[in-house]
Amino acid sequence: MHYWLMKSEPQTFSIEDLARKGVEPWDGVRNYQARNFIRDAMRVGDGVLFYHSNCAEPGVAGIAEVASAAYPDPSQFAPRSKYHDPGSPRDAPRWWLVDVRFVRKLAHMVSLQTLQRDARLGDFALTRRGNRLSVLPVSAAQWRIIIGHEKDPV
């Protein structure tokens, strides 16, 4: 069992949107490091921290889980998709995705500021300087610490 943090811009797709949909294909990842996590390491049942990025209140908004094995992202072959990648070979797709299932919203959002201030998290890909990875690994200890902030006063 592994744990992950996955970023989404709430104005595009928020934890409320996932709650409504239940399960959603996590398409559009176009970064090789993130692709490798998805394709090579994610397993059904892995825990996912749903992170709201590029918004007024960045932070972990809820919990989800990996709901499928990795499979090729269909949007790379869709000419009208903004994720279309004409250079991706049909017989060796470049981009992969998993389905993600809603588990629950957190009682309170765990803000980026809270994560930056918690020294117990140690080396954490999310708070490394200049980090832009949209899918990143979280250790079991980090997972517990982050969710432990759920009921902090806002």
Added chain:
DNA sequence: GCCAACGTTGGC
């Protein structure tokens, strides 16, 4: 909206 940091592209 600004801008620093980063990844990718393409000329050489």
Added chain:
DNA sequence: GCCAACGTTGGC
């Protein structure tokens, strides 16, 4: 293989 130009990410 180098590196400048460009596009994107994401906090602020």
